[in-house]
Amino acid sequence: MSKDLILEISNLSKAFGPIQALRDVRFDLRKGEIHAIAGENGAGKSTLMNIIDGILRPDSGEIRFDGKPVEIASPAIAQRLGIGFVHQEIALCPDISVAENIFMATTNISRAPLMNYARLAQKAGDVLARLGDIDPTALVQSLSISQQQLVEIAKALTLDCRVLILDEPTAALTEKEAQILFDIMRKLVKQGISIIYISHRMVEIFDHCDRVSVFRDGQYIATHNVAETTPTEIVHAMVGRVIDKLYPEKQGEDEKTGRVILSVRNLTEQRRFSDVSFDLKQGEILGIGGLIGAGRSEIVKGICKLEGQVTGEVVLNGRSLATSDYQQSIQEGLVYLSEDRKGDGLFLEMSIAENISALSLRQVSSPIGILNDGLETGLAERLGAMLNLKCGHVGEPVSNLSGGNQQKVAIAKLLSVNPKVIFLDEPTRGVDVGAKSEIHRILRDLVRKGVGIVMISSELPELIGVCDRVLVVREGRISGELAGQDMTEENIMYLASVLDRQLEAVE
Amino acid sequence: MTQEPKAAVFDDPDRQSQSTNRALNRVKKLFRMRETGLVLIILALFIAMSFASPYFLTWVNMRAMAMAFAVEGIVVVGMTILLISGGIDLSVGSVTALAMVIAGLLFLSGVDPWTASALAILACAAIGAIMGFFVTVVGLHHFIVSLAVMVIARGACLLGTGGRPLGLYTLPPEFKFIGQGSIGVIPVVIIIFLVVVAASDFMLRRTTIFRKVFYTGSNEKAAAYSGIRTKHVVFFTTTLCSALCGVAGIIYMARFGSAQPTFGIGMELNVIAAAVIGGASLSGGTGTILGAILGVILLSVVSSSLALLDVSVYWQDIIRGSILLSAVTIDHYLNKRRR
Numbered sequence: 001m002s003k004d005l006i007l008e009i010s011n012l013s014k015a016f017g018p019i020q021a022l023r024d025v026r027f028d029l030r031k032g033e034i035h036a037i038a039g040e041n042g043a044g045k046s047t048l049m050n051i052i053d054g055i056l057r058p059d060s061g062e063i064r065f066d067g068k069p070v071e072i073a074s075p076a077i078a079q080r081l082g083i084g085f086v087h088q089e090i091a092l093c094p095d096i097s098v099a100e101n102i103f104m105a106t107t108n109i110s111r112a113p114l115m116n117y118a119r120l121a122q123k124a125g126d127v128l129a130r131l132g133d134i135d136p137t138a139l140v141q142s143l144s145i146s147q148q149q150l151v152e153i154a155k156a157l158t159l160d161c162r163v164l165i166l167d168e169p170t171a172a173l174t175e176k177e178a179q180i181l182f183d184i185m186r187k188l189v190k191q192g193i194s195i196i197y198i199s200h201r202m203v204e205i206f207d208h209c210d211r212v213s214v215f216r217d218g219q220y221i222a223t224h225n226v227a228e229t230t231p232t233e234i235v236h237a238m239v240g241r242v243i244d245k246l247y248p249e250k251q252g253e254d255e256k257t258g259r260v261i262l263s264v265r266n267l268t269e270q271r272r273f274s275d276v277s278f279d280l281k282q283g284e285i286l287g288i289g290g291l292i293g294a295g296r297s298e299i300v301k302g303i304c305k306l307e308g309q310v311t312g313e314v315v316l317n318g319r320s321l322a323t324s325d326y327q328q329s330i331q332e333g334l335v336y337l338s339e340d341r342k343g344d345g346l347f348l349e350m351s352i353a354e355n356i357s358a359l360s361l362r363q364v365s366s367p368i369g370i371l372n373d374g375l376e377t378g379l380a381e382r383l384g385a386m387l388n389l390k391c392g393h394v395g396e397p398v399s400n401l402s403g404g405n406q407q408k409v410a411i412a413k414l415l416s417v418n419p420k421v422i423f424l425d426e427p428t429r430g431v432d433v434g435a436k437s438e439i440h441r442i443l444r445d446l447v448r449k450g451v452g453i454v455m456i457s458s459e460l461p462e463l464i465g466v467c468d469r470v471l472v473v474r475e476g477r478i479s480g481e482l483a484g485q486d487m488t489e490e491n492i493m494y495l496a497s498v499l500d501r502q503l504e505a506v507e
Numbered sequence: 508m509t510q511e512p513k514a515a516v517f518d519d520p521d522r523q524s525q526s527t528n529r530a531l532n533r534v535k536k537l538f539r540m541r542e543t544g545l546v547l548i549i550l551a552l553f554i555a556m557s558f559a560s561p562y563f564l565t566w567v568n569m570r571a572m573a574m575a576f577a578v579e580g581i582v583v584v585g586m587t588i589l590l591i592s593g594g595i596d597l598s599v600g601s602v603t604a605l606a607m608v609i610a611g612l613l614f615l616s617g618v619d620p621w622t623a624s625a626l627a628i629l630a631c632a633a634i635g636a637i638m639g640f641f642v643t644v645v646g647l648h649h650f651i652v653s654l655a656v657m658v659i660a661r662g663a664c665l666l667g668t669g670g671r672p673l674g675l676y677t678l679p680p681e682f683k684f685i686g687q688g689s690i691g692v693i694p695v696v697i698i699i700f701l702v703v704v705a706a707s708d709f710m711l712r713r714t715t716i717f718r719k720v721f722y723t724g725s726n727e728k729a730a731a732y733s734g735i736r737t738k739h740v741v742f743f744t745t746t747l748c749s750a751l752c753g754v755a756g757i758i759y760m761a762r763f764g765s766a767q768p769t770f771g772i773g774m775e776l777n778v779i780a781a782a783v784i785g786g787a788s789l790s791g792g793t794g795t796i797l798g799a800i801l802g803v804i805l806l807s808v809v810s811s812s813l814a815l816l817d818v819s820v821y822w823q824d825i826i827r828g829s830i831l832l833s834a835v836t837i838d839h840y841l842n843k844r845r846r
Binding site: 306325326327329330336338343344345346347348349350354358359361362365369370371413 | 712713714715716718719721722725726728729730731732733734735736792793
C-alpha cells in the first residue's frame with residue numbers, strides 16, 4: 001500500500017435487514033486531495049460516509065487510516081482519528097450560541113470544569129472570520145439556513161481534522177458563499193487535509209475536485225482523475241445505463257389541452273413566500289425547482305392549507321376554494337406527499353394497509369365508523385397492485401419495506417382518495433434507481449388519466465427529465481418559468497441563485 | 508438495494524397454501540404477543556402461590572383481588588388510550604378522589620345520588636377538557652399540565668372536605684349496590700369493569716375514531732399530513748381519561764359509602780405502570796386494552812401474594828417498581844431484536 005493514502009477501505013459491506021446498502025466496496029483517499037463521491041440517491045454514499053464517521057458499523061471489510069487498520073466504532077473515535085463530517089442536514093442546537101455550537105465537541109472532550117465563554121467566543125470569531133460574517137454570540141436559531149451551514153463547516157474545521165467529509169455543502173448556499181467555501185477547501189488541502197466531497201453538481205466536481213469515485217446501487221463502480229474524464233462518463237457510470245431511457249416519455253403535442261386544472265393567484269404567506277401565481281394545465285407534470293430553503297415546500301403546503309397563514313386565491317377546476325385546513329383540501333381533491341417520508345409521511349410501525357387507509361377511513365368502514373378489515377385489505381391490495389408494490393402481505397409493518405416501496409405506500413395513501421391534484425415533495429429521495437423510474441412512470445400515467453401533478457425536486461436531472469414545465473423559486477418568489485429546450489441545469493440554477501440585477505440580463 | 512422482492516402477494520396462484528401459511532403465522536404471532544407472556548407469568552404466579560399459601564386460591568381471596576383491580580382497571584383503560592395518543596396524565600388519582608368529593612358534597616346538600624354522580628363525572632370530563640385545552644391550544648406538555656392539575660384537584664378535595672372523609676350513611680341501597688352488590692356470584696363492580704373493557708377493546712381495534720388515536724400517537728406529523736385533526740384527537744383522549752376517572756371515583760364512593768379526599772395518592776404510578784407493562788409506549792402509537800388489563804392483574808396478584816406471604820408493605824413498592832423496570836427492559840430488547 002502506498003504511503004500517501006490517508007484512508008483506505010476494502011471489501012466493505014453493510015446490510016440493513018434484507019437491503020444490501022454496500023456490497024464489497026472499496027475507496028481510497030490521498031493526503032491533500034479533494035475527492036468527489038458521485039452516485040444517485042440510494043447508491044450507498046451516505047452509508048459509506050456514516051461508516052467512515054463511526055455512526056454505522058460495517059458488517060465486514062477493512063478500514064486503514066494512515067496505514068494502520070482501524071475500527072471506527074463511534075463518532076468519538078472518528079473525531080480522535082481526525083475525521084470531521086459536515087452533514088447535509090443541519091444538526092445544530094438552535095437555542096445556544098454559535099460559538100458554543102462550534103465548540104460542542106471540543107467542550108465535550110475538554111477536562112476543564114468551567115466554561116470560558118469569552119475565550120470561546122473569541123476562538124469562534126477567529127474561525128468564522130475565514131468563512132463569512134457571522135456573530136459568534138448570536139443564537140443559532142436567528143441565523144439563515146446558509147449561515148447555519150457555514151457554522152456546521154466551522155464546527156468541523158475546529159476539530160483539527162485530517163479528513164473532512166462534506167455532504168452536499170453547497171445545496172443551501174448562494175453562489176458567492178459557495179465560492180468562499182471552495183477557496184477555504186483549497187486552503188485546507190494545501191495544509192495537508194484531505195476532503196471527501198459529495199455532490200450532485202457535476203460543475204462543482206469538475207471545477208474543484210481532483211478525483212471522483214462513482215457508486216451505484218451499493219457497489220463501487222470506478223475512480224477517475226477528474227482531468228481525465230468527462231461529466232458524461234461520470235453520469236453514465238452513476239446511472240449505469242443510457243441516460244435518455246431513465247425517464248418516461250414527456251407530454252406529447254396531442255396531449256396538450258390547455259385546460260387549466262388548478263390556478264394559484266397571488267398566494268402570500270407573511271414570512272415564507274409572497275405573490276405566487278401559476279397555472280397547472282391538464283396533461284402536464286409541473287416541476288418546482290430552487291434551492292433548499294427557498295420556500296418551495298412552503299408554497300405547496302400553503303396551497304393545501306397544511307401550514308401557515310396564507311392569503312391569495314386557489315382555483316380548482318374553475319371554482320375558487322374556501323378551504324381552511326388540510327382535511328378540507330383532501331375533500332376537495334388536493335393532496336400532499338411529504339419530503340420527509342420517515343419523519344412525517346408514514347406510520348412506520350403500523351401496517352401497510354393501515355397506512356394506505358389513513359386519509360380516508362370512511363372508505364373502509366361502515367357508516368357508523370366500524371372498520372372493515374376486508375375493505376381495508378382490499379383497498380391496500382388494489383392500490384398496491386396498481387403501483388407494483390413489492391411486499392409479503394399488506395398486514396406487515398411499513399418499516400419492513402425498502403425505501404422505494406415505502407414511497408409507493410405513501411403514494412398509494414394519496415391515491416386512495418382519488419385526488420384531482422397531487423403535490424409531491426422530493427418524491428424519489430432515498431429511493432433506489434429502479435423504483436425511481438417506476439415512480440416517474442406512475443406519475444406520467446396519472447397525468448394521462450387526468451390527475452394534475454406538481455413535483456418539487458432538488459435533483460435537477462430529475463426535474464428536467466420528468467417535468468414538462470418547471471417553475472423556479474428563489475427566496476419565496478417565483479423567479480422564472482422554463483419549458484422545452486430551455487429546461488437545463490444551468491438555467492434552473494441561474495434562476496434559483498442569481499441576484500436580482502443579474503436576472504434582468506437573463507430575461 | 509435492487510433486491511428481488513421476497514414474494515409478490517398478488518400473483519400467488521396457490522391460495523390454499525397461502526391460507527395455511529396465514530394460519531401458521533397467526534399461531535406464531537400469538538406466541539410472540541406480549542399478552543401471551545403476561546398470561547403465562549400470571550398463571551405461574553397463581554400456581555406458585557396456591558402451593559405457598561392455602562388461602563390464595565379461595566373464592567374470598569379471588570374476589571378481593573378482582574375487586575381491587577376492577578375499579579383501577581377502568582382508569583387504566585383511559586390511561587392506555589391516552590398513552591396511545593401520545594399523552595400522559597398524572598392527575599388520575601386526584602381526579603378520581605375529586606369525583607367522590609364532588610358527588611359526596613352534592614349528595615349531602617340534597618341532590619339525589621344519581622344526579623350527583625352524573626354531575627361529578629361531567630365535572631371530571633370538564634377537568635380533562637381543560638387539560639386538553641392547555642395541551643392542544645396553548646401548546647404545553649401533558650406531563651406539566653397534568654402535574655399541575657394533580658396538585659390543584661387534590662387541593663380542591665381537601666378544601667371541599669376540610670381534609671376529613673365525608674360519611675355518606677344515607678346513600679340509598681340501590682346506589683350502594685353498584686359498589687357492593689352482586690348479580691349471582693359476580694360482583695357488580697366486576698361486571699361494570701368487564702363491560703368497560705370489552706367496549707373499549709372493541710372500539711380501540713375496530714372504530715375509525717380510535718384508529719385516529721393510533722395514527723396521532725404513532726406519528727403526529729404524519730397524521731396531520733393525512734388530514735387528521737390531531738389536536739381534536741388529543742383533546743378527546745385527554746377528556747376521556749379524566750371522565751373514566753370520574754366513573755371510577757363514583758364506583759369507589761358507592762363501595763366505601765364515603766368520599767375520601769386523600770384517596771388515590773400514588774395511583775397514577777400504578778396505572779401508568781400497568782399500561783406500560785401491558786405494552787403501551789410512553790412515546791405513543793402502541794398499546795392494547797387486553798395487555799393493560801393483564802398488567803393491572805399482574806400488579807394486583809403480586810401485591811396480594813406479597814401480603815399473603817407476610818412481606819412487609821414497605822417491600823411491596825420496591826418489588827412493584829422492579830417489576831415495571833424489568834418489564835420495560837425486556838420489552839426494549841425484544842423490540843430491538845425484532846428490528
